[in-house]
Amino acid sequence: MSLTTTLSAEQWQHDHFIVHTSKAGYLAQSISAVLGYPIIPIIHKKFSDGECYYRIAIPERTSLVGRDVVVVSSIVDDQELLEVVRIGGELAELGTKRRIFVIPYLMYSTMERAVHPGEVVTCKSTVRMLCGIPSSGLGNLFMLMDLHTSGIIHYFEGTVQAMELYAESTLEQAIAENIDFSEPVIFGSADLGRPLWVETFANHFGVGIAFIRKSRSFEDTHVIGEPIGDVKGKHIVIYDDLTRSAGSLIKACNAYLDNGAVKVTAVVTHLSLIDDDVVQKVIDSRIDRVIATNSNVRSQMDAVKKSKKFIICDISPVFAKQIRACLNNNND
Template sequence: MTLIYAMPGNELFAELLMQHTGYGRAGLSVHSFPDGETRVTVDTPLKGEQAVLVCSLDRPDPKLWPLAVAASTLRELGARRVILVAAYLAYMRQDARFHPGEAISAKLLGEWLDNHFDALVTVDPHLHRYHSLNQIYSRDARLVHAAGALAAWIASHVERPLLVGPDDESRQWVEAIANLLCAPSVIARKERHGDREVTIHLPELGRWLDHTPVLLDDIIASGQTMLQTLRSVCAYTTPKPVCAAVHGVFAEGALDALRGEGVGDIATTNSIATETAHIDISMQVAEALTAVCNIITERRWG
């Protein structure tokens, strides 16, 4: 038997997974004491059950300790396997030592996951210098790709889309979705000057003046990359641009800044619970989770 436990803030996504998989739902609570310490309480699993912890890791630091405590407690209380569903996986962009002494956080997070979870399900992690999640996390990892869901949303909401990638790192998502939609696409060139300072250089857009630009990326965090791309695009085209992304992290003020530039719509998946989460990927995540649970069961009885 498999039970789904939701970390705080992940209840809705856990409910969707339960509906799609038929797995049971169990209780989990996190209490914060006045001194800043945390108490985690879980419904006790039956011995030998599989436990699934649902916790998207946006704004990760306050979440990681309670998550580790929950995983260890479930295992101590008899769970045979503990699986993490983290639709958004943090720290993947810190995948190299860019300056002397910097931590390679992607590698360290992978080691932490190895120590706490038997399997991982995540959605389009930001893999740049790593070619596979298995270079970071050595256990059973399942990647869900959101391109199909984004393409379906764009097809339903945008007439004559022109897909615009803000930098070369967005190319894989832009080209995949452009192929699904049979739509034109362009990739801009980005110069980064700091965490919140970027310059975007767009190619010529004169051929597509009657198309609606869809600015597409995997993550909107500070929003500066999307914001500068939006400003550049608005100088060329009349239709209001649309912003779409897999993960809507949205640092403070990012969403308001985008809206202040006259964007037509902003849509992200529900990998992170946010007001822009119009694209449901829970079915795809549930399918990956079911595959992981079935393989683990087969290994046990095989």
């Protein structure tokens, strides 16, 4: 069976390639633009019974033998997870030398421990699935970003390698470009779960900090008491690693403003707003602007792109720099 690919004969001379899951094309394109690695298309089909078909668009069975492949995915749902596992497994079977999995967003990262008897630690079981991808040649390397807790990286076991990268420099640049530090500014939290990150940003810009104390349940998030710190007359820059419903951000924003702050900007690594209704809730809120990365495919929603409230930063250069270093490619 003949197969026409979008790669030219010249592109097939490369030693490094990129593939991506269904929802990560935007990120693969950005990384490819930085590194110059060709993107190999993957043919996807879904049958009426729900079964999925995949084919990596290579002209010959030996096309990838001894080559390095970067697999880009924003794992926002179980389908994306299964695609990573299936595509990664086939790449190993095709004789690739090394596989680098770029996963800036890892679903279930907030389910990293059990609180009640019988609770499944879903984050750990997800990582176990990733570790089960065949590790032939020089093996599998997983690159993640701003994990919800630092211990998640230690879930990766066996012959795989894993590293956590950080969006810190990307966000700091965006903050510097969009926040007026000639006026009183301090960094704040949406809860007490990110004090070190809040302190890191505050130290970088030489300003103070404030915190919000809250309780959380499955049904809702409740902010308790006044903010910790002097917020009167200040522009508060809230940092949180992840937001889905935006409930914590909006309630923290209201708490700061109700206690004398004059403006609130939210800074988020993983913008994972659930749907257009949640995006609209953020737009209608008292938050002045939201600075976030494109780690999650939901940062590409039309409602986000069309709103001036959102400033989306590209984290591709962070991954590209590390990929280049790992593949011993010193070309700029």
